[in-house]
Structures are given as structure tokens and as C-alpha cells.
Amino acid sequence: MKLIKKMLFCFILCLIILAVTIELMGPGVLAVNSSEFTLDPDSLPENWNITNTVVLPENNLSAFSKKLNGQIAAIYNYMLDCQGTRLQVNVLTAVDDSEASKIYNMMLSMKSGDYLKQENNLVIEYISQNLSTVKKAKKFLQFHKIEPRSVSASPEGRYLNENYAALKVGEGAVSGLEMIDDSLAGKELFVTAEVHGLAVNQQLEFEFLKYFQENAGIKYYLQELPYSTSMLLNNYLASGDEEILKKVYSPLKGTYEWTQEKYDHWQKVYEYNRTLPPEQKIIVLGFDIEHQLENAFWYLNTILPEKEAPETIDYFINEIRTIYRDSKYEQKMTRDFTGRLLGNINKYEKIYRDYLGTDFFGFDLVSQNIIYRDVAYKKRENEWNSTRDEMMYENFLKIYDQYPAGKFYGQWGLNHAFQQKQGGVNWFAARLDNEKDSPLKGKILSIVYLYQDCEHILNGNYRNDFLTTYVSKNRAMDQLGKGDITLFKLNGANSPYTQGLIWPLVVEKPEAGSTTDYFQYVILLKNSGPSTPLNQ
Numbered sequence: 193m194k195l196i197k198k199m200l201f202c203f204i205l206c207l208i209i210l211a212v213t214i215e216l217m218g219p220g221v222l223a224v225n226s227s228e229f230t231l232d233p234d235s236l237p238e239n240w241n242i243t244n245t246v247v248l249p250e251n252n253l254s255a256f257s258k259k260l261n262g263q264i265a266a267i268y269n270y271m272l273d274c275q276g277t278r279l280q281v282n283v284l285t286a287v288d289d290s291e292a293s294k295i296y297n298m299m300l301s302m303k304s305g306d307y308l309k310q311e312n313n314l315v316i317e318y319i320s321q322n323l324s325t326v327k328k329a330k331k332f333l334q335f336h337k338i339e340p341r342s343v344s345a346s347p348e349g350r351y352l353n354e355n356y357a358a359l360k361v362g363e364g365a366v367s368g369l370e371m372i373d374d375s376l377a378g379k380e381l382f383v384t385a386e387v388h389g390l391a392v393n394q395q396l397e398f399e400f401l402k403y404f405q406e407n408a409g410i411k412y413y414l415q416e417l418p419y420s421t422s423m424l425l426n427n428y429l430a431s432g433d434e435e436i437l438k439k440v441y442s443p444l445k446g447t448y449e450w451t452q453e454k455y456d457h458w459q460k461v462y463e464y465n466r467t468l469p470p471e472q473k474i475i476v477l478g479f480d481i482e483h484q485l486e487n488a489f490w491y492l493n494t495i496l497p498e499k500e501a502p503e504t505i506d507y508f509i510n511e512i513r514t515i516y517r518d519s520k521y522e523q524k525m526t527r528d529f530t531g532r533l534l535g536n537i538n539k540y541e542k543i544y545r546d547y548l549g550t551d552f553f554g555f556d557l558v559s560q561n562i563i564y565r566d567v568a569y570k571k572r573e574n575e576w577n578s579t580r581d582e583m584m585y586e587n588f589l590k591i592y593d594q595y596p597a598g599k600f601y602g603q604w605g606l607n608h609a610f611q612q613k614q615g616g617v618n619w620f621a622a623r624l625d626n627e628k629d630s631p632l633k634g635k636i637l638s639i640v641y642l643y644q645d646c647e648h649i650l651n652g653n654y655r656n657d658f659l660t661t662y663v664s665k666n667r668a669m670d671q672l673g674k675g676d677i678t679l680f681k682l683n684g685a686n687s688p689y690t691q692g693l694i695w696p697l698v699v700e701k702p703e704a705g706s707t708t709d710y711f712q713y714v715i716l717l718k719n720s721g722p723s724t725p726l727n728q
Contacts, residue, residue, distance in 0.1 A: 228266035228285040228338055229314045235334035236272070244271040254645060254658035262295035263287045272329075279329060280319040289313050311335075347688045349668035355684045356669075359677040359715070366399040371681050372639075375712060376408045380635040381600045383621060385609035385711070387641065387661055388448035389648030392677075392720040394457040396641070397603040402464060404601040405474065411598030413461075413476045416605060417449075419587065420491035420558045422478030427494075429462050429476065441726060443486040448651045451723035477595070479588045479620075481568055481580060482561040485521040492516070492558060495551035502547060504540050508533050509547075523566070530562040553594050557587065577617045581608065585623040585630075592631055606661075607699065609638045610710045615700040638711035642696060644670065646720040654725040661698050662716060669696065673716040683712040 233242060248256070248267040257264045268283040286292035289312050296310040299317065306323060309316045309330055316335070318326040343349040357368040376382075382404045386393045404410045415422055421440060428436040437458055444450040465473050482488045493516040501509040511529060514520070537544050537556060545552045564583045571579045607614065611625040624632045642662040650657055662669065669680060682689035689707040696707075696714065 228268075229283055229335040230268055230338055231270050231281065231283060232334045232336045235332055237274075237328060237332050239275050241273045242270055243273050245269070254660060258658070260284075260295045261298040262291040262293075264291075264295070274320075274322075274325050274329075277320060277322045277325045279322075279325055281329065281333065282317040282319070283335060284315040284317070286313045286315060343668050343671050346668060348694055349671075351684070351687055351689075352668050352672055352680055355681040355687070356672050357679045358673075358675045359679050360675075361395055361399055361677060366396075366403065368679055369399075369403050371679055372403075372637075372713065373407065375637055375681075375683060378635065379408070379599075379637045381414070381602075381621075381624065381632050381637070382408060382410065383601075383609045383636065383638045384603040384715075385606045385638060385640045386603055387606055387643060387648060387659060389451075389650065389723050390643070390646060390659070390717075390720050391451075391453050391723050392717055393603070393641070393723070394451075394453040396677075396715070398457055398460050398464075400603065400639075401461065401474070401601060404599075405468075405472070408599055408601075409472075410601040411472075411475060412595065412600045413474050414588075414600040414602035415476055415478050416480055416602070416608065417476075417478035418480050418482045418484070418488065418558070418561060419478045419554060419591070420482060420488045420561075421484065422476040423491055423554060424487060424494075425458065425476045428458065429465050429474070432462055432466075439490070440487060443484040445726070446652055447483070448649075448723075450726045451649070452726050453723050455726055475595075477591055477600075479584050479591060480561075481564040481583050481587075482558060483565065485523075485526055485562065485565075486519070488558055488562055489516045489521070489526075492555060495548065495555060497547060497549075499547075502543050505536060505543055505547065508536050526562060527566045530559055533559055534563065553590075557590060561587065574616050577607070577619075581617065581620045581623065584608075584620045585627070588620075588624070589629065589631075606640065606697075609640065610702075611636055611638055612702060612705050612709045614702045614710065637713075639713040639715060640697070640711045642669070642714050642716045643720065644716060644718045646717060647722045649722045649725065656722045662696055663698050669714070669716050673718065676718050676720070678716045680714045680716065681712075682714065683708045 231242070236242070246269040248269065253264050253267065256267060263286060264284055265287050266283075266285040270281040270283070272279040272281065284292075284295060286295055292310055292313040292315050295315050296308060299308055299315065303317075307318050307326055309318075314335060316330075318329050320326050320329075343353050355371070357371045359366060359368040382400075384397065384400050386397075401410075401413065415425075417425075424436060424440050427433075428440065437455070441450060441455060448454075461474070468474070489512060492512050496509060496512065500506070512533075515526065515529070520526075537559065544555070548555050561583070568576060568580045568583060604620070607617065608620045610619045611621050613619070613622050621636060621638060624630050625636050626633065643659050644662045646659045647656050648659045649655065669678070672678065672680075681687075687708070688694060692706055693702065693704070694707050695701040702710065
């Protein structure tokens with residue numbers, strides 16, 4: 193019995209903790225999520241009052257569904273004052289009667305049936321120290337079903353009803369992207385923004401790569417990867433040598449890149465690139481700091497000329513070969529060596545340029561980014577994000593000046609694609625779209641992926657976890673997006689998303705601007721599964 197009480201207490205405590213961190217509303221003020229049940233205030237006995245009402249956010253429902261062994265559509269939490277006695281009423285709307293029965297039976301294993309009630313797909317939990325209060329509540333309290341609001345009930349809904357398309361993604365084709373066509377003019381960078389760790393990401397990434405190549409004429413595939421890794425991938429794309437790809441991926445274990453879907457993606461890019469004429473072939477460019485020292489020194493080693501180096505730089509050239517040959521990647525050693533290398537480059541830059549030729553650019557950039565790696569890794573949270581994204585921006589400016597003019601496409605982690613400052617961070621795309629020295633100012637188109645009732649893997653241990661990043665007060669996107677993949681255009685004529693900040697993401701809402709200042713399209717993804725760790 194003590195164990196059961198402890199389990200019940202943990203469940204209640206968890207719900208209360210979640211409740212106090214979300215939207216607290218006055219009595220009877222409810223945010224309608226879907227067809228669900230709410231307490232009828234008129235059914236309260238005399239002198240009973242609702243003191244607080246809380247609606248559990250959608251992104252927490254999957255976790256509770258898993259804990260209670262049944263799929264939950266909504267949870268409402270009511271705090272009542274019953275003439276000095278406190279009563280908490282948790283109203284759980286299941287997706288159907290059978291799911292409600294499973295939830296009810298699970299809760300019965302945690303507490304007495306005196307405190308529980310099931311009515312079709314509705315499960316009610318009463319929490320009070322006074323059993324007579326609970327009995328009175330079970331007798332008098334009534335619950336009304338609230339149907340979903342019509343899409344046309346809000347300006348956003350009316351607009352979206354004319355500006356969405358169900359996407360159908362199949363092998364070698366995707367339909368529905370025509371909605372983006374009229375936004376391509378004048379843009380030079382096209383970004384799709386993902387939360388890492390879902391299999392569908394790479395399916396969409398490949399289709400968008402083809403779409404932007406064929407409709408916007410992109411030349412460069414801008415990746416959230418180190419420059420060294422991107423150059424090694426270019427070697428793979430040029431040769432088709434599978435051993436190069438395997439070796440590139442070897443040190444990536446533990447990262448989001450180390451998935452079967454991403455590995456297969458590069459094979460598809462290779463096959464697609466083979467179909468393009470020489471002047472249209474895609475070039476991969478990585479703008480991130482160096483994360484994998486193995487790939488960094490492998491790249492440096494590949495670009496070293498066979499001829500003997502001049503005496504003034506001979507030690508550093510031979511040491512690079514030794515570090516690579518002996519796999520000597522201890523962090524402090526490589527940091528100290530690279531710091532001295534950069535000093536030597538600064539002192540004898542002309543000699544390095546003459547010795548390395550056109551490869552001097554990559555040699556210098558990768559060496560700098562090994563140092564950047566050490567600097568950034570010492571930062572925490574927002575300071576890490578700000579530092580890293582500033583370094584990404586500096587890298588891009590150097591890369592942009594090095595390569596012939598051309599348009600770019602990339603799929604990056606969500607926040608890097610925000611075109612304005614968000615969460616206290618001036619993200620990579622925000623810098624590209626706003627800095628005075630940016631060559632892409634005003635030339636970016638961003639498409640954000642929203643996820644509802646999905647699963648993704650976590651980097652490091654690759655454990656599966658539930659993922660919902662979509663929130664909306666009127667749920668227009670949810671109602672219109674009946675399929676698994678739905679595209680919404682936010683930057684159309686008379687769009688409320690261009691006039692105000694309607695924020696459909698669970699990540700922190702920015703303080704200023706309109707939605708389209710940050711991104712111009714969203715894709716709502718439902719019921720998508722996790723990526724598969726490579727070779728598992």
C-alpha cells in the first residue's frame with residue numbers, strides 16, 4: 193500500500209509541477225485543443241468554487257500517454273475550494289473508449305476506485321483528503337464535450353485555409369512544393385530547419401535539394417558540418433569511393449549525423465550529382481567549427497603536397513603527417529600544436545601559400561576552426577550558441593569570398609535558421625540576414641519543420657524520445673494538416689503572419705517582429721518515427 197501511495201503521489205506531483213509551469217487561467221477560461229471534455233461550472237454544488245484551471249500543453253501528452261498505458265487527447269486540471277476543503281479534479285480525455293479503459297485500469301493499480309471514474313472515453317481523477325467531498329463531487333460534477341473550433345474561427349485559420357498543400361513524398365519525387373515557387377525570386381540562400389534525429393528529415397532534405405537545384409539553380413550545398421568534412425564528402429561525390437564515406441562517418445558516432453538515413457542520404461546525393469552536367473554539379477560546403485579532429489587532420493593530410501616543405505615550415509607539415517598517421521588526437525596536444533601552427537602561418541604566410549597553392553585556404557580555415565572548437569567547447573548554453581554561431585558566420589564570409597558566385601541550400605538544426613535574434617541568441621541565419629557585411633542580407637528563404645506526436649533519437653545514447661514542437665491556440669494547422677506532411681505558406685498576401693508574431697513553436701517566443709521575420713514557410717509533420725543509428 194505504501195508503494196501504491198508513493199506511485200500515486202509521484203503522478204500527482206508530476207502533473208502539478210507541469211501545471212504550474214504552463215498557462216494558468218481564471219475559472220472557466222479554457223483553451224480548446226480538440227474534441228475533449230471540460231468541467232461544467234454550473235454543476236458545482238452550492239459554495240463550491242473553481243480557483244484555478246490548467247490545460248496541459250500538447251507536447252506533454254505523449255509522455256503521460258506512455259505512463260498511463262493509453263492514448264490521451266487532453267488533460268484538464270481543476271483546483272476547487274469546497275467550503276474550505278481542497279479538491280483537485282484531473283479530467284483525462286482519451287482518444288476512444290478502449291484507450292480510456294486502459295488508462296482507467298492503470299490508474300486503478302495506483303489508487304482506490306473511490307477516487308476514479310470512467311465515462312466512455314473520459315477518465316476523471318479526484319484528489320482530496322476528504323472522501324465525503326470526493327463522493328459529493330462524483331455525484332454532482334458534470335463534464336461537457338467541446339468540439340474543435342472551425343478553421344474559419346480565426347484570421348490565421350481563414351488565411352491558412354487558402355495557403356496550404358498536402359505534400360506527397362515518394363521515391364524520386366515530391367508533389368506540392370509548387371506553393372514555394374513564387375518565393376524563389378531574389379533569394380540566394382534556401383534553408384530547411386529540422387529538429388535532429390527523425391528519419392523523415394533526410395527524406396525531405398533530399399527532395400528539397402533536388403527542388404532548389406532544379407527550380408532555383410542552387411550550386412552549393414551548405415551543411416552544418418566542419419569545412420574539412422565537407423571537403424572529404426566532395427571527394428566521395430567526385431569518386432563514388434564508398435571507403436571515403438565510411439571513413440568520414442567513423443568518428444561521427446555519438447552525433448546526430450551518425451544515422452543510417454543520413455549515410456544513405458549521401459549515397460543518394462552521389463547518384464543525383466552524377467545526373468547533372470559538370471557546370472551544375474553540387475558542391476558541399478561546411479561552415480561549422482571543427483568537431484571531429486580525426487577528419488580535420490585527415491583532410492589536412494590529404495592536401496599536403498608530396499614535395500618536401502621549405503625549412504621554415506617543415507616541422508609543422510611533418511607534424512601534421514605524424515598526428516594523422518599515429519592518430520594522436522589528444523585535445524590539449526592538438527590545441528597547443530595548432531596554436532603554434534597558426535603563429536607559424538601568420539609569420540610565413542607567403543611560404544605556406546606558395547607551398548600549398550589553392551589548398552592554402554582550406555588549410556588555414558581548418559586550422560583556425562580547430563582552435564575555435566576548443567574556445568566554443570568551454571562555453572555553456574546560450575554563450576555556447578552565441579559563440580558557435582558567430583564563428584559559423586565568420587567561416588561563411590571567408591567561404592563566400594573564396595568560391596565563385598552561386599546560390600545555396602542547406603538543412604540545419606532549427607534555431608540556426610531563425611532570421612532574427614531569438615532566445616537571446618543572434619543565430620547564424622539572423623547574422624546572415626542582418627549584419628552589414630553579409631552578402632546575403634534580405635536574400636534568405638527559411639522553411640521550418642514542425643513536429644506533432646513524433647519520435648526522435650537523442651545524440652550520445654541514441655535513446656528514442658517523444659517529440660512535439662508544434663503549438664497553436666486555434667489549431668488551424670492541425671485541422672488542415674490531415675496527412676502526415678503538410679506545407680503552409682506564411683508570407684502570402686494579407687497574411688496575419690506577416691503582420692504579427694504568431695509563434696507555432698514550443699521553443700521560446702521572440703520579443704519582437706512578425707513570424708515571417710524569422711521564417712516564411714512551415715511543414716507540419718505528424719507521427720514521424722526516429723532515425724536509425726548507423727549499423728544498428
